[in-house]
Amino acid sequence: MKPAPEQPAADRQAPKATEQRKSVAVLPGDGVGPEVVSAALDTVDRLGLPLDLRFGEIGWECWRQEGDPVPERTWKLLEETDTCLLGAITSKPLREAEAELSPELRGTGRTFVSPVIQLRQRLGLYANIRPVTDLDHGRFDFTVIRENTEGLYAGYDVHGLDEALWNTVRDHPNAEASGPEGTSVTLRLQTRFGIDRLLRFGFAYAEANGHRRLTVVDKPNVLRHSGHHLRERLESISREYPDVETEILNVDAVALWMVRRPERFGVVVAENMFGDILSDLGAGVMGGLGLAPSGNIGDHGSYFEPVHGSAPGMAGQDRANPMAMLLTVAQMLDHLGLAVPGEDLRAAVRAVARARTTVTYDLGGSAGTRRVAEAVARELADPRGESATRPAGGERAATAPVPMEVVDRLAVLDTASVSDALDSLGIAGVLPGITARVPGARTAGLAYTVTYQPVDTSDGRFRNAANYLDEVPAGSFVVVDNGGSTSCTNWGSLLTSVARSRGVRGTALHGSARDIAEIRTAGYPLFSTGATMVSGKNRVELAATGGEITVGGVTVRPGDVVVADDNGVLVVPAERAAEVAERAERVERTESAIADAVGTGLRLDEARRRFGYAKPWEGPGERSADA
Numbered sequence: 096m097k098p099a100p101e102q103p104a105a106d107r108q109a110p111k112a113t114e115q116r117k118s119v120a121v122l123p124g125d126g127v128g129p130e131v132v133s134a135a136l137d138t139v140d141r142l143g144l145p146l147d148l149r150f151g152e153i154g155w156e157c158w159r160q161e162g163d164p165v166p167e168r169t170w171k172l173l174e175e176t177d178t179c180l181l182g183a184i185t186s187k188p189l190r191e192a193e194a195e196l197s198p199e200l201r202g203t204g205r206t207f208v209s210p211v212i213q214l215r216q217r218l219g220l221y222a223n224i225r226p227v228t229d230l231d232h233g234r235f236d237f238t239v240i241r242e243n244t245e246g247l248y249a250g251y252d253v254h255g256l257d258e259a260l261w262n263t264v265r266d267h268p269n270a271e272a273s274g275p276e277g278t279s280v281t282l283r284l285q286t287r288f289g290i291d292r293l294l295r296f297g298f299a300y301a302e303a304n305g306h307r308r309l310t311v312v313d314k315p316n317v318l319r320h321s322g323h324h325l326r327e328r329l330e331s332i333s334r335e336y337p338d339v340e341t342e343i344l345n346v347d348a349v350a351l352w353m354v355r356r357p358e359r360f361g362v363v364v365a366e367n368m369f370g371d372i373l374s375d376l377g378a379g380v381m382g383g384l385g386l387a388p389s390g391n392i393g394d395h396g397s398y399f400e401p402v403h404g405s406a407p408g409m410a411g412q413d414r415a416n417p418m419a420m421l422l423t424v425a426q427m428l429d430h431l432g433l434a435v436p437g438e439d440l441r442a443a444v445r446a447v448a449r450a451r452t453t454v455t456y457d458l459g460g461s462a463g464t465r466r467v468a469e470a471v472a473r474e475l476a477d478p479r480g481e482s483a484t485r486p487a488g489g490e491r492a493a494t495a496p497v498p499m500e501v502v503d504r505l506a507v508l509d510t511a512s513v514s515d516a517l518d519s520l521g522i523a524g525v526l527p528g529i530t531a532r533v534p535g536a537r538t539a540g541l542a543y544t545v546t547y548q549p550v551d552t553s554d555g556r557f558r559n560a561a562n563y564l565d566e567v568p569a570g571s572f573v574v575v576d577n578g579g580s581t582s583c584t585n586w587g588s589l590l591t592s593v594a595r596s597r598g599v600r601g602t603a604l605h606g607s608a609r610d611i612a613e614i615r616t617a618g619y620p621l622f623s624t625g626a627t628m629v630s631g632k633n634r635v636e637l638a639a640t641g642g643e644i645t646v647g648g649v650t651v652r653p654g655d656v657v658v659a660d661d662n663g664v665l666v667v668p669a670e671r672a673a674e675v676a677e678r679a680e681r682v683e684r685t686e687s688a689i690a691d692a693v694g695t696g697l698r699l700d701e702a703r704r705r706f707g708y709a710k711p712w713e714g715p716g717e718r719s720a721d722a
């Protein structure tokens with residue numbers, strides 16, 4: 096085996112004399128591991144951190160050639176360093192592992208134990224921290240904290256039972272029918288020692304990171320005794336942390352809610368196997384394993400790795416997304432408590448992910464590993480470069496993004512009710528003169544604003560003014576301002592199909608569209624001032640995205656909620672969205688109570704009086720008691 100590529104610290108890092116230096120064991124591992132590690136470290140170089148990087152070996156080649164995926168020299172390196180950055184490691188089941196051993200090692204009784212499991216158990220790294228954040232819109236931000244040393248991973252996994260185990264299971268009819276040789280058993284080890292330290296870690300993490308809720312994942316309706324044990328420990332330990340609210344949920348329900356309502360979670364604590372599964376699910380909620388970082392923490396050690404595996408099929412192709420590794424490095428920097436926070440690095444990754452111009456295939460782009468890492472490095476060097484794509488003149492104080500759950504509630508409401516709710520709050524929201532081109536459409540999304548400006552038509556060139564569409568996130572509602580022009584178009588069938596495929600919810604043009612018949616057939620929610628066949632390609636160009644747009648005195652800001660149906664289009668300011676949804680829902684309840692009452696023979700004026708028609712946003716409420 097090749098000697099480890101030792102890399103002197105001075106080659107990579109320009110130290111800051113004042114800070115205490117930290118040493119990091121870097122274990123690139125297998126598959127895409129080395130590529131993402133090297134791309135990420137080149138980027139981190141720009142931070143000039145006082146890090147001494149010491150490279151070492153781990154993984155599949157070590158197993159094949161030495162019969163040990165974590166050689167002694169690597170354990171020694173781990174002992175001598177402050178923490179460890181791990182790329183990715185290939186892990187294979189029993190038979191494949193044995194088959195790939197070099198011939199002289201075969202049949203010598205060596206068993207492959209996943210190196211990451213070895214690190215976690217031998218170094219006592221009991222808490223596996225796997226943050227799940229919405230890089231695009233900040234709509235959710237929770238962390239899975241996975242138990243890392245026991246549970247089903249404890250190693251009590253046998254096929255062919257000895258007497259003691261056989262005596263434990265022999266009464267089960269299936270075991271009886273199979274005999275000890277035909278039965279396998281895995282024990283889920285859960286100890287007070289293991290549970291208590293994990294729960295305390297989870298609570299401390301919640302407090303340190305401003306999370307108010309700690310969800311413990313289990314399956315107490317089936318695993319009754321271990322579930323009861325866990326519950327008792329939670330009840331006891333939660334008393335030490337009165338400010339954190341706790342709950343125990345079934346793992347299947349957590350899987351459902353993680354997809355449907357990720358914003359409801361803060362810290363999610365789970366035993367080893369549940370945590371393994373839920374953290375991949377969390378990665379999926381985030382947009383893929385290419386974005387998911389993790390850290391393995393114990394009382395006397397740590398190592399950091401992306402959640403993704405080694406993806407051997409992708410190795411050496413410069414295709415893997417380096418963002419998971421970059422975010423992992425950020426987590427490591429936080430842990431080392433360095434003066435330059437991981438937050439800078441995270442912000443740079445977020446900016447590149449959001450801009451969507453330099454991203455890998457998994458985020459819909461075509462950039463390679465290196466280019467993405469370089470884009471993050473540029474962003475780190477010049478964070479204001481991002482301001483070029485930021486809202487122009489949006490001077491409103493930053494508001495929290497509107498949760499998709501609120502957008503979806505608004506989407507099913509009639510614009511008439513939403514308009515009544517806005518009226519009740521004194522907010523003008525209707526975009527005048529913009530009408531439905533596709534009958535029956537009803538939708539809501541987060542405003543993505545686009546401004547066009549006219550160009551001199553004399554050169555006749557087409558200008559690709561609509562390329563912005565590549566950057567528009569799913570769940571958006573595109574609002575294009577072309578000054579209300581009806582003399583050329585800003586939207587057509589091609590843009591419709593691109594928007595559709597990107598998960599864009601609809602388009603409102605303060606301007607005009609063409610290809611109306613196709614767009615109707617596609618059922619895409621399109622709203623505009625006019626329709627015309629005249630091309631806009633050589634008559635307008637893109638002036639800005641993400642700026643404020645004003646239509647008839649109503650301002651649309653990026654992130655506001657646009658709600659539209661056959662009645663027209665209106666805009667709900669982001670900071671009032673939840674309140675408006677609430678009021679509009681009450682309006683609808685009041686109106687249906689009135690309609691029902693009239694349907695059963697009550698006079699209209701009486702029904703209106705009874706159900707509070709004067710203030711329908713207060714809901715039918717108490718006045719309906721006698722109905």
Ligand code: IPM
Pocket residue numbers: 186209211212371402
């Ligand atoms: C992970 C991985 C590992 C695990 C495998 C490689 C043993 O899936 O870190 O989540 O199951 O813990």
Ligand code: MN
Pocket residue numbers: 371372375
């Ligand atoms: Mn996993």
